[in-house]
Amino acid sequence: MTYTQRKQRDLWEREPIFSPSSNNKNYPVKFIDLFAGIGGFRIALEKEGFKCVFSSEINKHCQKVYEDNFKEKPYGDITKINPIDIPQFEVLVGGFPCQPFSISGHKKGFDDTRGTLFFDIARIIDKRHPKLVILENVKHFIHHDKGRTLRIIINTLKELDYFVSYQLLNANDFGLPQNRERIFIVASKIQYFQFEKLQKIPTPQLKDFLDKKGDFEILKKEEYTLIKNPKVQQPSGLIFVGYRNKNCWKKGVRPNTSHLSRVHRQPNRIYSIHGTHPTIPSQETSGRFFIYNDEKQYVRKLTLNECYKIMGFENFKPYHLVAESYKQIGNSVAIPVIRAIAKETKNQGLIRRNCCEVIV
Template sequence: MKFLDVFSGIGGFRMGLEQAGHTCIGHIEKDKYALASYKAIYDIKEDEYEGKDVTEIEDFTELKGKYDLLVGGFPCFSGDTLVTTITGVKPIKDIKVGERVLTHNSKFKEVLNVWKKESDDLYKIKYQGSDGLRVTGNHKLYVRSKTENGFTDAYWKECKDLDTDLDYLIVPSIKNAIGKSVQHISLEEAWILGRYAADGYIQDNKRTDSNTYNNKIVLCIGKSKIKDLEHIKEYHYTISKQRTVYKVILCSERLKNLAYNIGKGSANKKAGFMFTQSIEIIKEFLKGYYAGDGYLKDNKVKCSSVSKRLIYDISILHSIAYNSSFSISNFIPPKKKIIEGREVNQNPYWIFSSRIDSDSKGHMLEIEGEIWTKLKSKERIYNTHKVYDLEVKDEHTYTVNNIGVHNCQSFSIAGHRKGFNDTRGTMFFYLAKILEQTKPSFFLFENVKGLLSHDKGDTFEVILNTLDELGYNTSWNLFNSKDFGVPQNRERVYITGYLRGRGGREIFPIRQTSGKDYGNEYTNTVPTRFRGSGGETYIKSEQKIKQIGKFIQSSRKSPSRYRVFDETGISPTITTAQGGGLNPHIIDKGNNNTNKNKIISVGGGKSQGNKVYSPKGLSVTLSANGGGQGAKTGLYAIPIITPNRLKKRQHGRRYKTNGEPMFTLTAQDQHGVIINNKQKELGYRIRRLTPKECWRLQGFPDWAFERAKAIGTSDTQLYKQAGNAVTVNVVKAIGEEFKKMEKEIKNDSK
């Protein structure tokens, strides 16, 4: 059977289908890095069809009759709008399933899904408290409208219907979350960190005279502000006079690691880790920041930064501390400027202004204890842009650029579903368009599990209706990669079907030669004219992801190379091996732990990238993007072969236990060692998966990874490509069913 590979990535569909005996006639992929890896891996024929951007191809009819099977997934696009999370504001492109975001009613709720698409129905709105927001016309915002007698009750209103004369938008508060951090920061440290956020930098480079590293933060201070150093009494510092500034150097590993929470480089700084501190600590942090990068007079404050995230974090911290209104604006200066005879580059920057009292709210109002900001302008944008959506547990709302919004609807489901027309503006539309123009006999699509429940199943219904409208009999299954020979917990929806009138049969459920029925126990096979909601399905399996702990920040003043973990009631301790990229620091309760029966929880990130897993269980789902120390893969406790020599670099030496389901390789970074307090002979190294391991977890052979690596593909791209890929083993199993069906059709035609 011949197939066309759309949104091909690194070719998970191609690898699996070719292993099952099928032939690829063409591929379409926009990402230049993925496309380069694709071409390095596969034997591309001269006459093979190649398209680089499916959204720019108007006519696919030249492919009609040249292939039998269309395969593809639905890719995601990124956005830079800032979402308020429990750990600070973050671009939407960095939000991950499982993170907690601020809802319109000031609660933190878990993200269940991240959706992105293209749209030409956009508006730019402006209001006090933001430099503006681009939003689709049907996206709902939480508003109160002004009347002759006051204001209406709060209600949801679509952006296209907003009235600049009457409408006010909700500004959610996070006051309910303050004071819950277990990470103790002193008042002095808070002031220093604020000063660092304003105009400081970190020195953590390797010393030239030894095999050790610097542990310094440097504050740049003008001569007139030297008196500000009176705040520093607990930490020792030295002052170095430069040509135009004084540099205050503080040698402290603890301060350096606290400063990592803010970031390195002016454009990368943020301050969300302060969200859960007490008001007293937040105020001291703001004093330090305003002293370095602000103007404070007569209770008025003004500051600027090239980091948009930092300014938005500061605005939220200021509203927590002072309950005052604020404004944010963006300024774009000339790219070049002459300063003291030198030509320097200038970057765009954001300006924050407010008061440190609550007497004036400006264009903001306080109504029934909530803050509302006036809509100033609304402008239609006529170009096509990439937009986003979040599905949030219970609330279905979140906070973007400081205002509360409802999740927008990726598909038009306004009570008059028409199928194909309702998919315009989404990436599925292009797959449907290819089906419409070329009419292949079969198709196979893949997407995330959340497709079933998005918009209460309506999105999935539109997709199935569209396929029905195009003349295809359709079925679907939810498969987990762990059931197909790879130790990864990865649930994905597979949708397949055949063109009515050309012959065929349902592919699902898949029955392997072993007799195991993939899908029957925990998925639904849906007939063509499905009208249900999709619902939720659950995997029942004895194979589990085994979490044994997580990384947290130390609260001790003296730097410590310890973290608390607990797997069985005895608290093991992690120490960092030299040269480790993670360099973990934790609270060391060690043998002083009096509660032997419970897993110790002492804080730390809740994202996948901050948790530590046992290699004896399944791996967590690989992702193309991610945060935390474990980034896109999670962290794993890998046994070491010389636990009695904890300070020795391991250089790849490790145990491989019987029955271990995960393919594991040597980590190039010595990230850490975990040792049991009562059994000193047991040791582990804590590390991420390597890119090669991630490709293996997706079912790719080593030779495919080596070809992609050989053309100079960076580790960052290799991780991303694995996270975006389709699991080869699953596709191969489905491809074998297509092969059987193809044989049946040929026999019937004789």
């Protein structure tokens, strides 16, 4: 640790800790929202009393949605940001795209991150040293490049003087009826974040999140097959009840197994409203998510509004292009999970006032 960094940490140690119970309206904790998408992190942190002072998002469609909802157009390409131009902040958050690091890297730290978008997060941290960093990524990130990607990121954050913790969390443990596992990395200047202290909420049923009325796309009876004795799968909470009768692959398929190609393709699968919904992915632009309502005896498509609800979005202004909206929501974050983390960082005293000096 350099002399300047040591001095900075000594100063932080003497600062008052934010009270976990209050939202500190007069001195809100300031954060920057990187890879902001449609602002999932922002909604969660604002609900916990944090204040957004800067955002960055390169995609024009996301920028428009962000502006419609937060009255602020995010800065574009993160690679063009000069860290010293960002206003003062204490917390950095972002769900960054997962990219492989160059195989030529040997140091397994900061230098290995060059040429990736994580490098841009690291160079902002290096210049501004926020007290807290919260990052989110897809589940397979843990095994990406045989675990090397995660290792380099953790080593880089350690090299930048942080206590780093990470954990796989499922949205279904935080009051949402969605089986959505994501990795969360929390880096703190004060001490390790204790994920085990997160307040969990029992998994609700999908039926409690459904629109009461609407122009539902209901399938005809001959368009699907229901299976006998469906069971709840654990720990996902999914109840697979049937599949759509789409065309089967016939070529190169063993006799009497062709129906399996229907069953195993995610857009063909149908789930009960008494369980959870599978992860809303970012690749599905036509919203082929089908649910079975046994009370009404029909199979219908989940509406876009319901997709927002099972990610924790409320009263959100969606985009006028439906395909883009499906992509955006699948790329976003489960809001209650981020909210629980943000709340717990306050409880654990990881946020103190007056932070984020420019270190040059």
